[in-house]
Amino acid sequence: MAIEQFIDNEVKSNDVVLFMKGTPQVPMCGFSGQIVQILDYLGVSYKGLNVLDSDELRNGIKTYSNWPTIPQLYVKGEFVGGCDIVREMFQAGELQNLLKEKGLPVKEAAQG
């Protein structure tokens, strides 16, 4: 199916992909905005895909991951989670470890 192939290609050909409402510059949803803030804080470069541009994409990503809500974060082709999971992982330092394990540099918090 075309949309599945499109999604599969996006998550596999980009290190970090965020399916979101709005764009990284102008998030249109508070939950999407929270992940944008976390990724920006960590200095991670990522591709944002706006599901509001396409109903096909909006429904397709829910089927692709069997996950009913947006935002959805993918790292190296792997589904990481939605807003709650990403925020909990960030607060626990797990997101930073995951990104480092996958060979993606993160900006450490300034010391002192």
Next chain:
Amino acid sequence: MRTADIMTEKLTAAFAPADLAIEDESHRHEGHAGHRPGGQTHFRVTIVAEAFRGRSRIERHRMINEALAAELQGGVHALAINAKAPGE
């Protein structure tokens, strides 16, 4: 029946939780896409249940999403989830 009450019943039946709270946060999303007059679109679930022990975050969310599949396909637009096992 209010959506929150239906979700409480379904989660109680599925997980026999030690603790469960469902908060309707719809009023905080007024004017945002997905909000409807009358609310009942945005919810926060805090649940503590033995069923979650040893499960990853994604697995816990999937378990809850599955129990509430009908609501998520219906009017519920957003579901914030905090799922723990007792003692976590």
